[in-house]
Amino acid sequence: MRAAETGTLSLNSGQDGYSPRADQDGQHARVLIYSHDTFGLGHLRRSRAIANALVAERPGVSVVIISGSPVIGNFEFGSGVDYVRVPGVVKQPDGDYRSLNLHVHLEDAIGLRSAIIEQTARTFRPDLVIVDKEPTGFRGEIVPALERLQGTGARIVLGVRDVMDEPALLVPEWERKGAAEVLERYYDEVWVYGLREIYEPLAALPLANDIAERITYTGYLRRSVPQEPGLTRYPKMTKGPFVLVTTGGGGDGDDLIDWAISAYESSTPPEIPAVVVFGPFINRDTRRGFMERIARNPKLDAIAFDTKLEVLMSRATAVVAMGGYNTFCEVLSLDKPTLIVPRTSPRLEQYIRAVEAERLGLVNMLVHENGHRDPDRMARAIDRLADQKRPSEVTVPGLLDGLDVIQQRFSSWLERRAARAMTQAAE
Template identity: 30%
Template structure:
């Protein structure tokens, strides 16, 4: 009997949740060729996903005229679009009639926008929550979830919780105080990443014209808040004794004025600046990696056996810092505290990796190609 899976991924200016959902969707389709997957998300990147003819994307609206609106007008538009997304999600579930609904990262959707969709699910539909290893600051997360009614929903509505992480690296259930009745539904699947059998480091380096020079990859995920890392690495490069060249990946969501600044700073030293790049291929071809603490980049680094230099996001959100510290405790990353990093500290860390590269063994922590997550999800339909 054909299986229909409805996925919801909350991504605005990032790539992580949608990329993870796409990997899991492909795994589900490999295991169940009769399945069909519909992914609903605001991410502008999602429509580019090529996961086969039994996969499609419902692009949810985010902002239509933000740049031309006043503060009150923006708030009114945001409220109107939120109501529209609730209707779209409800109608999609009503007519798609899924056997399984998988919600990523926010159990009830952004500001509860999946609640009506859950109520509209057909009889017998199973609900699953895909939980990232680190959500955010534990106290803040527990308080927010309590205010949103998440604990009751996880206990009463959801059949399965798949944690995209490994308890030996980060004890997600313990850190967030998940109660026993909910823990019974939870299972760790591992850090989701996509296998790559097509990597050719030599060809990648030749395309950049490195002529034997070491390559340092600098990437900040989607790029919306990556400017500080890229600028700091350019400044640090001047202190590195090695004749390394930087590949600076700004990301698709970096503001044009920020990208222009990166290009101007990078030009004198001949560094390469790209909006987007095959980050996994670049990582495989590089001698050192500087990045923030995003989920996907660190999972990909583990897959390649690389130890990146990590400068986590320096905001009120602690997710990246918490992940980087947990990985550093296992020797998987070189973590530099974002509030204390200097060009000299960053240069020393990069030079250490260039001259004495550290290979890490981390495959036990991984869920390559999302196979474990897919198996755990399909168990809910048995």
């Protein structure tokens, strides 16, 4: 049994200045969330949703998010949430990585990131640690911090989205990283942000038998419309019915945007107009070309980026999207008829999610045929959104219970720990 389960210490208290905190009443608990963020917005937005939910449930809680996202400063966080940004890394076309801004070797950037992560953990002394998706972090950078944290009484949780990847790619990837061994050694729980009835992301992995006992399927993470509007100015088109076209971060959304625009350039364009949100990571030259085409079409308009996309989505009549995890949570939460156009390379994550969601009747899906994106097929698919069911018309028990389950598990663990501390004090 790991030390985090018993509340005892396997490291000497105060070793290298690293020791658990004395105030363990749960009212002022601390949570550390690690999000490697090498690409896109998905990991950051998921971590932000969880952080905001935890401080909303227990106002005395403090959450620090460790992230490599270059745009984390553009987002607003709840009272009690802050972040530490580690130097960014970016994936290159050949699949390798490099430092995003620093003129240093990748190994040096990883070493710097790892040192910042470990020092943050040592100083912050969290009660709960949530690691997003990668048990070892990017290139193993979080393992030294996990080694330190294991003996402090902190509960260490791996949080994974509903779909990781197809087994043929996921299994060798985990073997290469030694992820299963790290999961077995350091992690007390695994939270799957989805439902077993929809997909089991870890089923194909050769995990130890007791790992299954640590897995909780939370349901998807419900999103809400921010109470305060953002500063983004929306096109006049949004005052009437419109379709929202979104690709999340935008770094891999060129094909969807091109296909949607071409539908409105066809001889029989969709009846309802569309607003395109490019995302912060789209190539500038590509965006410039899209804007030239959009400017010539009276049924199209666009904005660059919106950190409060939920506001615009709530106004939309329907949504056309790639189908990443966060967008899927948003369209379910805001109950929008949605057309998913999933990415099929280099990963099948979005495609697997879209297939299962369409099977349940939550969304419709459209994929290109042999690399050909027929404008008329897209136009007709957009037109059919007007008659498509809303997600709420499909009954899936526990579908959007994710944040509630996370809050409950956190509170229950804090209460059990406080009770143990009282018992030990009485002895």
